[in-house]
Amino acid sequence: MRRSRRLWGSSAVVTTLALVLAACGGGSSGDSAGAGGTNPDGSVSIYGTEPENSLVPTNTNELGGTKAIQPMFATLVGFKGADAQPFNLMADSITTTDSKVYDIKIKQGWKFHDGTEVKAHNFIDAWNYGAYAPNGQLNTDFYSNIQGYKDVHPADENAKPATDKMSGLVAKGDYEFQVTLDAPFSVFSIKVGYTAFAPLPDSFFKDPKGFAAHPIGNGPMKFVSRSPNQDIKLTRFDDYKGDDKVHFKDLDIKIYSSQETAYQDLLSGRLDFMEALPPSAVAGGKYKADLGDRLVTGHLLGISTIAVPYYVPGYNNLELRKAISMAIDRAQITKTVMNDTYVPADGYISQGIPGARAGVCQFCKYDPAAAKEAFAKSGFKGKLTIASNADGGRKEPLVAACNSIKNTLGVECDFVPATDFGQWRSIVNGKKLTGMGRSDWSADYPSIEDFLNPIYKTGGSSNDSDYSNPQVDAALAQADATADKDAAVKLYQQAEDLIAKDLPSIPVWDEKGVAAKSKNLKSAALDFRRMPDYPSIEVLKK
Numbered sequence: 001m002r003r004s005r006r007l008w009g010s011s012a013v014v015t016t017l018a019l020v021l022a023a024c025g026g027g028s029s030g031d032s033a034g035a036g037g038t039n040p041d042g043s044v045s046i047y048g049t050e051p052e053n054s055l056v057p058t059n060t061n062e063l064g065g066t067k068a069i070q071p072m073f074a075t076l077v078g079f080k081g082a083d084a085q086p087f088n089l090m091a092d093s094i095t096t097t098d099s100k101v102y103d104i105k106i107k108q109g110w111k112f113h114d115g116t117e118v119k120a121h122n123f124i125d126a127w128n129y130g131a132y133a134p135n136g137q138l139n140t141d142f143y144s145n146i147q148g149y150k151d152v153h154p155a156d157e158n159a160k161p162a163t164d165k166m167s168g169l170v171a172k173g174d175y176e177f178q179v180t181l182d183a184p185f186s187v188f189s190i191k192v193g194y195t196a197f198a199p200l201p202d203s204f205f206k207d208p209k210g211f212a213a214h215p216i217g218n219g220p221m222k223f224v225s226r227s228p229n230q231d232i233k234l235t236r237f238d239d240y241k242g243d244d245k246v247h248f249k250d251l252d253i254k255i256y257s258s259q260e261t262a263y264q265d266l267l268s269g270r271l272d273f274m275e276a277l278p279p280s281a282v283a284g285g286k287y288k289a290d291l292g293d294r295l296v297t298g299h300l301l302g303i304s305t306i307a308v309p310y311y312v313p314g315y316n317n318l319e320l321r322k323a324i325s326m327a328i329d330r331a332q333i334t335k336t337v338m339n340d341t342y343v344p345a346d347g348y349i350s351q352g353i354p355g356a357r358a359g360v361c362q363f364c365k366y367d368p369a370a371a372k373e374a375f376a377k378s379g380f381k382g383k384l385t386i387a388s389n390a391d392g393g394r395k396e397p398l399v400a401a402c403n404s405i406k407n408t409l410g411v412e413c414d415f416v417p418a419t420d421f422g423q424w425r426s427i428v429n430g431k432k433l434t435g436m437g438r439s440d441w442s443a444d445y446p447s448i449e450d451f452l453n454p455i456y457k458t459g460g461s462s463n464d465s466d467y468s469n470p471q472v473d474a475a476l477a478q479a480d481a482t483a484d485k486d487a488a489v490k491l492y493q494q495a496e497d498l499i500a501k502d503l504p505s506i507p508v509w510d511e512k513g514v515a516a517k518s519k520n521l522k523s524a525a526l527d528f529r530r531m532p533d534y535p536s537i538e539v540l541k542k
Helices: 003-007 063-072 120-131 202-206 208-213 259-268 279-294 318-326 330-336 368-378 395-409 421-429 470-480 485-502
Strands: 043-048 077-080 085-088 091-096 101-106 169-173 176-180 221-227 231-236 250-255 295-297 302-307 342-344 384-389 413-418 436-442 505-511 514-517 521-523
Touching: 043 063, 043 259, 063 221, 063 231, 063 250, 085 091, 101 120, 120 169, 120 176, 120 202, 202 208, 259 279, 259 514, 279 295, 279 514, 318 368, 318 395, 318 505, 330 342, 330 395, 330 505, 368 395, 384 395, 384 421, 395 413, 395 505, 413 421, 421 436, 470 485
Parallel strands: 043 250, 384 413, 384 436
Antiparallel strands: 077 085, 091 101, 101 176, 169 176, 221 231, 231 250, 295 514, 302 436, 302 505, 342 505
16 A cells, blocks of 8 residues: 555554554453443544545555545455464455466355345456546556456557456356466566555446445444545445444544644544654654553564655666765664664565565665765756655654755755645656655555566556666566466565665664554454554444
8 A cells, every 4th residue: 555555654563662452362462341232323533634546446545545445345365463374354265376377266155235235246347447547446457467457448548448348267166267467477476465456336337426435345343424624434334244233323524734633633642543642742752651551562564665766866876876865864863762662674575575675775875975975976966856755653653764865965954844645645656746746555465576566667657756667667567477486486576685785765763563542342353454443443332
């Protein structure tokens, strides 16, 4: 997920903190309360940011929108536990003999929130809609290895698609469909757990604009209302048949422009859950005294990087990128500014992901002498900038990174704030950066592939640097087409090694996962995407 996937940055297994997910039997670290028991009809409010787009799974890939999409839609596969183990959610079975042709049977009797039954064609229609170029969906690249994708989404942006349906999607009945890929892809049975692969009801295709105003999903919670820059309200869908039911009635995703304001609301009980803490709480470890047993710790899968866009004049310069990376004192910044809630990153894959290796980025170690030498070779003249939305605690570590660069290289470096997250993503997606930009990634599903294809493949959906390397593309294509999972991981690692030599983005830090719940909740947990684990939340009786 733009992932601030979209997004935010996400984190690492390096944490020694313990995660207790609902699927493993629990919530936060400790709870203050047993008195009075829990209230299954209670209300929960969580910290939110304004979604970038309407709440449609094919067009949502950032955290603000995903917080609402996730509980509203059920995918074929879900993930549980500290290591995000996949399990069949809406799928009854997903089988393949060659990792190229997948037979998918779905569970019967599941309903959309409008009362219509979820059938195989609802998945097929949704994926075709997401892939069809004229629809302009942000998640289109996730369908790119399905046979027939090039017919609905030509490489030439000006070319007219030959059709609006991928040949690789074939219904075999009301509750079964077959997916044929261009080549073997061993990750596909996990990849379909990402929200882009959720089904859409027939009503969506009859009236997409009406759906945008009142989305209809098939998940544990259904849409009630959305007030821009104020809140998104959901309520429990009592006919939901999944194993990830929620144990409260109403959800209010409150939109904040200030994380500091949200934190004060949490401490006073006006907000129930925050998945990250503001700089004022992190400084000096103040949050530990503030929260006590209301601290929620997690095991996150993601990474924070700084994108260095190739389209910005002067930035298509490997020596400059080396100099910037080696000029950032990650250990000092994570210790002082982030108070050990993050750890330094030295690779492109979260350390919780199979295939992740330490030390892949040889230029990620703080080395002032080598940084100065590389900067001199670069010949760069002018000022460096790092842009990002300033809310959510994003500003302070990037200001510190800029200061580290300035002090080491003797070059001006400024932090450039965007008005809010929505404006920030529109700048990045429109390729309008004028300098470096924050580019964090939370795993959509637990695979090394998810940290490479969307971000570093030419034309990838989250390729913030506009990076393109034919060797990397070839290595990724070979890994994608390798049916044996262990062999595929080794090929993905080769692609990561090539990326590390180019430094299209600079790995900086991984988040450990420190969240907070209010006095109103008995339990709550973080999931691997740095989102509330909704099934874990229990509300105390008043």
